[in-house]
Amino acid sequence: MAATLRDVAQVAGVSFKTVSNVIHNHPHVAPETRARVMAAIDQLGYRANRSARSLRSGRTGAIGLAVPELSLAYFAELADEVITVADAHGVVVLIEQTGGDRRRELEALSGDRRQMSDGLLFSPLGLGSDDAAALQVDFPLVLLGERIFDGPVDHVTMENVEAARAATEHLIAGGRRRIAVIGAHEGERIGSAGLRVAGYRAALEAHGLDYDDSLVVDAGPWHRVNGAEAMQQLLARGVAFDAVFGLNDELALGALRVLRMHEFRVPQDVAIIGFDDIDEAKYSLPSLTTVDPGRREIARIAVELLLERIGGSAPAPRRELRSPFRIVQRESTGAPVRVGA
């Protein structure tokens, strides 16, 4: 079996507690003794047992990441970034899928699993502002996304309103006047949908354009299939439009597909913009203009915030951080074609 402190001590000819001192860089260890111990460690390939260390220290060296599902490209790419950043800090990531289900999200907060990590990055979808109380937990927690504001915990999010406004203004700058929105959630004020629609309305208003209900199409989940269905619904309404704002890229790509099936030319007849900048957006036909919400930045900030909480002793005040965004212009709004790395 694996070597233990005792084995190392025996080889080095010291007490096994001295070995612990060496590893922990405690003062008061003679250089000669240290060297001997190090040699023994190398020789035996000694590795501290993590369970024992966890038991003693109360730390697991892992963080949890709870997301709706990895099959959604946005979350897969987010998970990729989170794992990469965590890895750089010597921490492993334990992923939990909630399916966006409220019950399972609450479970992620209270379940048995929380013991296996030192803290949680939590991206809720089913929870609402009413559930803010459930966020009052006794372990480090960092919230991602827009479902809950003014919760009791740290929160990392994106500039939803401003970014959506910029996206809409990008379409307006291209001469579009009848801009449809796909993926709205009727009556929602917070949440990505509510905020992005708010940004859309702000842009219209700022440019003296009227808000038209019939240009806004709801879509519950934000998969490609929902975008396709929403676009079919919009076409069925028979209203005129010259641009589409998909509240995420998958919606936009689903909508794009339906438009092309109906022989619309994109961007000549209809311009399209998405949100998220998933990799696929570069390679759709036409490629999709979108908003880069700073996913990389969000992942980095969130992990570092969480690790800070885990490491910190003093209860710091809650923080809310937003990552900067930028518009990535591609063919679907008229940028020149370019394919390749």
Added chain:
Amino acid sequence: MAATLRDVAQVAGVSFKTVSNVIHNHPHVAPETRARVMAAIDQLGYRANRSARSLRSGRTGAIGLAVPELSLAYFAELADEVITVADAHGVVVLIEQTGGDRRRELEALSGDRRQMSDGLLFSPLGLGSDDAAALQVDFPLVLLGERIFDGPVDHVTMENVEAARAATEHLIAGGRRRIAVIGAHEGERIGSAGLRVAGYRAALEAHGLDYDDSLVVDAGPWHRVNGAEAMQQLLARGVAFDAVFGLNDELALGALRVLRMHEFRVPQDVAIIGFDDIDEAKYSLPSLTTVDPGRREIARIAVELLLERIGGSAPAPRRELRSPFRIVQRESTGAPVRVGA
């Protein structure tokens, strides 16, 4: 803090070891005592400490999953399935990204992290048959993919040759005779690329078609960008072709994009088939015919095999399992259009 066995014991008025017996359903516990202990457990919301249990039992209750990167849809969807299946078995998943890098893959096998899980699902990309020795590890290991055969460990894989042959035959049945292949790895015999090209050749041969080198395009990584570049390369060669077999969906989608940019009609001028059946394939324009390699099945089998190894004491002989595949026909090879759920 969290309640411990001692707290429960105190409340129930028994020794703290009796509580352990109750939890473990040990015999020789009076029903009345058991009830009292259970009540105390409920009252305190007691949960066994996982670190202590791990230390004592040597089990962590977690499995590792090492894949190249979650940004590749195939691996994201695989991870989704693995997590779902593992969850059903009460096991958490700890994901590690190797980037397909040989050094990091070797590290995943030997690194410190292995202590944090009871076993590993490993999908190598950089390792080769020469590295089979590195797979001789002292923890449960299940191999995924096609990089290494005849290794010393359990292996779950797909019917690469047969599936690729069926894909090619699907194109031939549609009247195609000049079938290009995108994503080959020159000289490779094993690995997904080598095996799928072998299936392609077998199909040609079975139907009396000649193998033509100029129809085969290499592509190192299998991202969309590589598929696009390979297709540009194929077009530059100036050879005639009436179908394209992308060795994975992302390659096929990258190629599709370039074809459409060059005004080829798909499937009328060129039919395309991919491999993997990622979600995006349903929604591309045209939608992509592809091979469903039984990813769900692979995930389920792999997790169960691993858990069996972890649970089992006797060293069972190594097993190699293959999941069944099927062709999913869509527009890119002439199936009728259908969009929606």
Added chain:
DNA sequence: CTGATCGGTTACAACGTTGTAACGAGCAAG
């Protein structure tokens, strides 16, 4: 009525680590 047996419970030890206290040796100062 006594000794063996069995059911119910408890005591002890161990998993491997780490923090704190204690210990002995050497050295400087009184």
Added chain:
DNA sequence: CTTGCTCGTTACAACGTTGTAACCGATCAG
């Protein structure tokens, strides 16, 4: 020459759990 201090090392205890052995009272057979 002794006292007091520092340095290097060691001993002990604890984290919370679980397996094994031991214990005690009661029941039953002889």
